[in-house]
Amino acid sequence: MNKEKLKELAKKEWHIPYGKKVTNVIRAFSLTEKAIFGLFVIIFVWSGISLLLQLNKFLLVQVPDYGGTLTEGVVGSPRFINPILASSDIDRDLTSIIYSGLLKVNSIGQLVPDLAESYTVSGDSLTYTFKLKDDIYFHDGVRLTADDIVFTIEKAQDPNLKSSKEANWSGVLVKKIDDRTVSFTLKQPFSPFIQNATLGILPKHIWNTANIDEIPFSQYNVKPVGTGPYKLASIVYTKSGLPGEYHLVSFTKYALDKPYITNLVIKSYQNEKDLTDAYKNGNIESLHSVSPKELPSLQVASDDIILSPLPRIFGVFFNQNVQPVFVYKEVRQALDLATDKQAIVDEVLGGYGQPIDSPVPLTTISDSTATTSQTERLEKAKAILTKAGWKQNANGIFEKKDKKSTVTLAFSISTGSATELKEAAYLLQKQWGGVGAQVDVKIFEVSDLNQNVIRPRKYDSLLFGEVIGRDLDLYPFWHSSQRNTPGLNIAMYTNIKADKLLENIRNSNNPSQQRSYLNSFSKEISNDTPAVFTYSPYFIYIVPKKVQGVNLGTVTQPWERWNDIESWYIETNNVWTIFTKNN
Numbered sequence: 001m002n003k004e005k006l007k008e009l010a011k012k013e014w015h016i017p018y019g020k021k022v023t024n025v026i027r028a029f030s031l032t033e034k035a036i037f038g039l040f041v042i043i044f045v046w047s048g049i050s051l052l053l054q055l056n057k058f059l060l061v062q063v064p065d066y067g068g069t070l071t072e073g074v075v076g077s078p079r080f081i082n083p084i085l086a087s088s089d090i091d092r093d094l095t096s097i098i099y100s101g102l103l104k105v106n107s108i109g110q111l112v113p114d115l116a117e118s119y120t121v122s123g124d125s126l127t128y129t130f131k132l133k134d135d136i137y138f139h140d141g142v143r144l145t146a147d148d149i150v151f152t153i154e155k156a157q158d159p160n161l162k163s164s165k166e167a168n169w170s171g172v173l174v175k176k177i178d179d180r181t182v183s184f185t186l187k188q189p190f191s192p193f194i195q196n197a198t199l200g201i202l203p204k205h206i207w208n209t210a211n212i213d214e215i216p217f218s219q220y221n222v223k224p225v226g227t228g229p230y231k232l233a234s235i236v237y238t239k240s241g242l243p244g245e246y247h248l249v250s251f252t253k254y255a256l257d258k259p260y261i262t263n264l265v266i267k268s269y270q271n272e273k274d275l276t277d278a279y280k281n282g283n284i285e286s287l288h289s290v291s292p293k294e295l296p297s298l299q300v301a302s303d304d305i306i307l308s309p310l311p312r313i314f315g316v317f318f319n320q321n322v323q324p325v326f327v328y329k330e331v332r333q334a335l336d337l338a339t340d341k342q343a344i345v346d347e348v349l350g351g352y353g354q355p356i357d358s359p360v361p362l363t364t365i366s367d368s369t370a371t372t373s374q375t376e377r378l379e380k381a382k383a384i385l386t387k388a389g390w391k392q393n394a395n396g397i398f399e400k401k402d403k404k405s406t407v408t409l410a411f412s413i414s415t416g417s418a419t420e421l422k423e424a425a426y427l428l429q430k431q432w433g434g435v436g437a438q439v440d441v442k443i444f445e446v447s448d449l450n451q452n453v454i455r456p457r458k459y460d461s462l463l464f465g466e467v468i469g470r471d472l473d474l475y476p477f478w479h480s481s482q483r484n485t486p487g488l489n490i491a492m493y494t495n496i497k498a499d500k501l502l503e504n505i506r507n508s509n510n511p512s513q514q515r516s517y518l519n520s521f522s523k524e525i526s527n528d529t530p531a532v533f534t535y536s537p538y539f540i541y542i543v544p545k546k547v548q549g550v551n552l553g554t555v556t557q558p559w560e561r562w563n564d565i566e567s568w569y570i571e572t573n574n575v576w577t578i579f580t581k582n583n
Contacts, residue, residue, distance in 0.1 A: 061574070062572050062573070062574055063572065063573055063574075064260045064548070064549065064567075064569035064571070064572060064573075065260065065569065065571040065572050065573040066250075066258070066260055066262060066571065067260075067261075067262050067570065067571035068260075068261050068262060068263070068546070068569070068570025068571050069261070069262065069263040069264070069265065069570075070261055070263070070264055070265070070285060070286065070544075070547055070568075070570070071265040071267065071283075071284050071285045071286070072264070072265070072266055072267070072284060072285065072286040072287065073266075073267050073268075073269055073275045073278050073279065073283070073284035073286070073287045074089065074090045074093055074266060074267070074268055074269070074275070074287070074288075075089070075090070075268070075269055075270070075271060075272060075274075075275055076088050076089060076090035076091075076268060076270075077090065077242045077243065077244075077268050077270075078090050078091055078094055078222060078243055078246070078268065079091060079221065079222070080216070080221050081094045081095050081098060081221060081222060081224040082095065082202070082220075082221050082224065083095050083099050083101075083152070083165075083199055083200030083201070083202065083226075084152065084155055084156045084161070084163040084164075084165050084199070084202070085161075085163060085164075085215075085216065085221065086164075087164065089558055089559065090266075090268055092557070092558075092559040093266070093558070093559045093562075094224070094246060094266065095200055095224070095226075095559075096200075096228070096559040096560070096562055097228050097229055097230045097248070097264070097562050097565060098139075098200075098224045098226040098228045098230060098231065098232065098248070099200025099201065099202075099224070099226035099227065099228045100114050100115055100200060100201070100226065100227045100228040100229070100254070100255060101114055101115060101197055101198040101199050101200050101201060102114060102115050102116040102119070102130050102132075102149070102197040102198075102199075102201075103116060103119075103194070103197040103198050104198055104256075104563065105198060105470060105560065105563050106553075106563060106564055107551040107552065107553040107563055107564040107567075108551075108553045109363070109470065109553050109554045111194060111195070111197070111198070113133075114198075114255055114256060115132060115133060115136055115144065115201060115227060115255055116130045116131060116132060116133065116197070117131045117132060117133045117134075118130075118131050119131065119197070121194075121509060124189070125186075125189040125191070125507070125509055126185055126186050126187075126188070126189065127183055127184070127185045127186075128183065128184045128185075128186075128193070128194065128197070129177070129181065129182075129183040129184075130149075130181070130182050130183070130184075130197070131180060131181055132144070132145070132146065132149075132179075132180040132181070132182070133255055134180065135253075136227060136253075136255055137227065137253045138203045138225055138226065138227050139225045139226060139227070139231035139232070139251060140203070140206075140225050142203060142205055144201065144203075144227055145179045145180070146176040146177070146178065146179055146180060146181060146182040147176065147179075147204050148201050148202065148203060148204045149174070149176075149182045149201055150174050150175075150176050150182060151202060151204040151207070151208065152199065152200075152201050152202045152204075153169055153172070153174040153184075153199075154174065155202065155207070155215070156168070156169050156199070157169045157170065157172070158212060160212045161212050161215060161216075165196075165199060168193075168196045168199075169196065171186070171187050172184050172185065172186055172193075173185040189506070189507045189509075190506055190507075191471070191505070191506055191507065191508055191509050191514070192469070192471035192473045192506065194471075194509075195469065195470060195471045200226060200228070201226070201227060202226075203225055203226070206220055206225055207220065222235070222243055223235070227251075227254070227255065228251065228254065229250065229251055229254045229256070229258075229259045229565060229566045230248035230249065230250060230251060230259065230264055230565075231248065231249060231251045232246065232247075232248060233247045233248060233249045233263075234247045235247070242268075243268065244267065244268055245265060245266065245267050245268070246265070246266040246268075247263070247264075247265050248263070248264040248265070248266070249262060249263055249264075250262050250263075250264075254566065256566055257566060258566070259565060259566040259567075259568070260549075260566070260567070260568060260569035260570070260571070261547070261565070261568055261569060261570055264565075267283070267284055272290065272291065272294070275287055275290075276290065276294055276297070276298060279298055279542070280297075280298065285543075285544045286541070286542055286543045286544060286547075287542050288539070288540065288541045288542065288558055288561060289539065289540060289558055290540055290542065291419075292349050292350035292351070292352040292540070293350055295350070295352075295540070298542070300542055301545070303545060304542055304543060304544060304545060305540065305541070305542055306540075306541045306542075306543055306550060306552055307352065307365060307538045307539065307540060307541075308365075308538065308539040308541070308552040308553065308554060308555040308561075309354065309361070309362050309363065309364060309365055309536060309538060309539075309554060310361075310536060310537050310538060310539045310555060310556070311361030311362075311363075311467070311468040311469075311470075311472075311536070311554065311556050312361070312465050312466065312467050312468070312536055312537060313356065313359055313361060313465065313466045313468060313533060313536060314356075314424070314463070314464070314465040314466075314533075314534050314535050314536065314537070315356075315359075315463070315464070315531045315532055315533040315534050316335075316413060316428065316461050316462065316463050316531060316532045316534065317461060317462045317464060317490045317491040317530070317531040318332060318460075318461050318491060318530060318531060318532075319457060319459055319460060319461060319462065319490075319491070319492055320492060321457065321492050322457070322458065322459065322460055323411050323460035323461065324407065325407055325408070325409060325410070325411055326411070326460075326461070328388070328400070328407075329528075329529065330384050330385055330387075330388040330390070331385070331409060332529040332530070332532075333381075333384055333529050334381040334382070334384045334385050334435060335381070335432055335435070335437065335532055336529055336532045337377050337380055337381040337384065338377055338378055338381040338431055338432055338434065338435035338437075339428065339431060339432075339532050339534065340374045340377070340431055341355030341356070341357075341534050341535060342355050343374070343427065343431070344424055344427055344428075344534055344535055345535050347423070347427060348420050348423045348424050348427065348535075349420065349535065349537055349538075352537065352538045352540060353535045353536055353537040353538050354535065354536055354538075355534070355535055356533045356534065356535060356536050357526070357533055358522045358525065358526065358533060359466070359474060359477065359478065359522065359525055359531075359533065360472065360474070360518055360521075360522050361468050361472070361536060362536060363554050364554075365538070374431075378434055378435050381435045382435060382436065385398050385409075385435075385436070388400075390409070392436050393408075395438075396436055397409055397410065397436055397437070397438045398435075398436040398437065408438065409436060409437045409438065410437070410438035410439075410440075411437070411438075411439065411440070411460040411461060412439070412440040412441070412442050412459070412460045412461070413425050413428060413429065413439060413440070413441050413442065413460070413461050413462070413463050414442045414444065414449070414453050414459040414460070414461070414462050414463070415441070415442070415443060415444070415449070415462065415463035415464065416443070416444060416445075416446050416449050416464075417443055417444065417445050417446065417449075418446075420537075421463055421465075422441075422443055424463060424534065424535075425441045425443070425463050426441055428463070428534075429441050442459075454485075454490060455485040456485075457483075457484070457485075457490070457492065462490055464490060466488065467556075468556070469556060470554075470556045472505075472514070472518060473505065473506065474502060474505070474518075474521065475502045475503070475505070475506055476488045476489075477489060477490075478491075478493055478498060478502060478521075478525070479498075479499055479502050479503075480493065480494040480495070480496075480499050481499075491530040491531050492530075493525075493528070493530045495524055495528060497524055498521055498524045498525070501517045501518075501520050501521040501524070502517075502521060504517045505517045505518060505521075539552070539555045539558065539561070541561050546570050547568055547569075547570055548568070548569055548570070548572075549567050549568045549569050550568055551564065551567075
């Protein structure tokens with residue numbers, strides 16, 4: 001349409017069909033008729049507007065929007081915000097969101113691509129080949145390549161650096177195929193290896209100028225540059241010159257999309273008291289791993305507390321090599337039956353945990369209500385002992401006599417000085433006393449317990465906790481080859497069938513097959529009763545209601561609370577359904 005025709009249309013007079021006749025009719029109305037007509041017009045217009053508003057409301061949905069600030073408190077002062085040197089919880093906290101790896105764990109515990117676009121495993125389960133996503137950048141704008149992957153792994157493998165990740169990568173051959181492809185070759189199949197691909201990647205262009213001796217002292221350990229969802233904006237230092245606050249901003253070029261929450265402030269405190277005081281005073285909005293007994297004083301709304309089962313197995317492990325009374329299977333079974341696990345959870349953990357009967361961690365929070373009373377369990381436990389020839393002496397302690405000697409149901413529980421462990425030990429002493437056992441409790445400081453009790457295996461029984469990884473690799477805790485230090489088989493357990501099942505779990509890459517092996521292994525443990533499994537604690541995370549989209553899933557370590565932080569949001573917007581990402 002040319003300009004001349006547009007001008008003609010602009011000058012042309014437009015008329016509504018029958019408009020003149022309608023006007024004449026209205027003019028002929030009486031005053032009362034005009035008032036009634038006007039009222040109907042207003043009602044009609046108002047109804048039309050209301051219908052349009054309702055329709056608009058029906059079509060609108062609330063979606064996450066960018067913006068907002070979350071301030072969280074943690075205990076400790078960061079020293080190594082570096083994926084291969086991180087040694088404290090606060091180091092790992094910051095490392096987990098500033099750096100990213102080839103893979104990451106999502107909120108439901110699955111390994112998903114992060115920096116990697118995809119990966120394949122060779123038929124012999126020895127070679128893992130990763131293809132990197134295109135256009136991945138570090139926070140300083142430099143592009144990430146396979147060279148950065150190779151550099152990071154080689155540094156982790158260097159024994160002179162003394163990285164905690166060295167054992168994970170020992171004997172692994174890392175090779176650059178091209179700028180976007182890298183492979184890892186193992187000496188033998190090891191299914192848990194894939195978990196190592198979550199290791200954060202260092203920028204080679206920053207770190208390659210530092211020699212091994214200089215790396216621990218580099219400023220980049222406190223001013224990190226990574227590829228994670230958040231990048232460093234500024235640091236607020238304390239009067240003593242230590243980093244007190246880390247101010248982070250969302251990284252727009254993060255491989256899994258820019259996080260919704262724009263600003264993240266991490267404030268460090270020296271101890272739990274300072275941390276909880278900061279929460280009470282409103283200086284921080286969120287915190288984690290608070291002692292259950294501290295929660296009432298915080299006056300936290302129930303919907304601000306998020307719980308997740310921790311794969312930490314606490315129990316009493318029997319040492320048959322030191323205490324002969326545990327050689328008798330009926331003794332181990334009776335003690336297990338006489339243990340009121342729910343009472344331990346309620347009295348020691350304030351209810352923030354769940355009873356367990358297996359070395360395999362629970363992955364969900366379940367109803368743990370006991371089906372039988374403690375009195376009934378004690379009677380059954382005594383019946384087991386009596387049937388096997390045990391009799392109670394004048395003091396109510398069970399004894400078993402043979403032609404040569406008398407065995408008394410007496411032993412000690414060794415444990416650490418942590419409040420929860422001490423309380424659990426004394427509660428077990430009381431419970432087992434009720435079944436006719438004479439129990440002595442021995443408390444040790446952590447260093448003394450590790451060096452002089454656990455390492456030389458000098459204990460009758462040990463109340464201790466095992467931290468199980470996401471890979472559910474129980475080999476270090478139960479395989480017979482791990483009975484002596486540095487192995488972690490503290491029950492000194494030996495079972496050929498169980499050994500084979502543990503080996504099969506490590507050699508298989510099939511999740512359903514692994515689960516089958518785990519179930520069979522759990523049955524072997526249940527039959528042998530080498531330990532009394534007591535409880536698994538909950539991970540406690542306090543988050544303000546303004547933060548939405550938080551889904552912890554199963555948390556194996558505190559820093560995993562941020563596994564899907566890029567999906568959390570504070571701000572929202574209303575848009576029509578047709579414009580949402582799912583359409």
